[in-house]
Structure formats: structure tokens, C-alpha cells
Amino acid sequence: MVPSTIGLTSCHCTKGKQGGNQQNPEQEKQQDDARREADERREMMLSQILSSQARERIARIALVKPEKARGVEDVILRAAQMGQIVEKVSEERLITLLEQINSQTAKQTKVTIHRRRGVDDD
Secondary structure, X not given: OOXXXXXXXXXXXXXXXXXXXXXXXXXHHHHHXXXXXXXXXXXXXXXXXXXXXXXXXXXXXXXXXXXXXXXXXHHHHHXXXXXXXXXXXXXXXHHHHHHHHHHHHOOOOOOOOOOOOOOOOO
């Protein structure tokens, strides 16, 4: 299980180090501490909401598609805060949630072929 890698995907470590947006080291340290604390709270809430199997599945998803794992975690956290989740989310329930999210965000690809006429006529 790799819970610490999930929250690291949205780290803005270069923020404030470019051009005229210089911040003093104390402000950077405060921002890093706040970000780290928020990530720890997020991980703690997720560990209380998700079963160990569901947690492992999200960790595996995060290895391949970190933004998708983060989105799923956000959906689960929002549902828990609104009181829609009353028991731990099992792996089966997580799979159905993933399928619902996939069906809503499924990208439809359309292939258009433009043939050039008159270029290669023999």
C-alpha cells in the first residue's frame, strides 16, 4: 500500500521561485507545512472511509493515472462529508463508483480521414 504517493500529485513545488514572485523562505515553509498538514488530514479521512482493499486499489490506480485517483478520492470525501457514506467503502463499491465515473467521463473519439485527391493520380 502506498498512501503517501497519492497526495503528492498536485504539489506545486516551483511556485514562487520564478520571476518577480519571490517569497521569503518563511512563507514558503508555512505554505509547505499547510499543504503537508492538509494532505495528512486527507489521508487520515480516506483511511477511515475506505477498506484496506479499496485503499490498495486506489493506490494502484494512482500509479497509472494519479489525476483519476485524486478525482475518485475527492468524490468519496465529498460524499462522506455530505453524510452519504455511513460505512467503510468496500472494494466492490469502489469498483461500481469507478465504473460510474468512467461512464460519465468517457471520451468519445472520432476519426476523420481527409483524402487528398489529385496528388497521387497515376
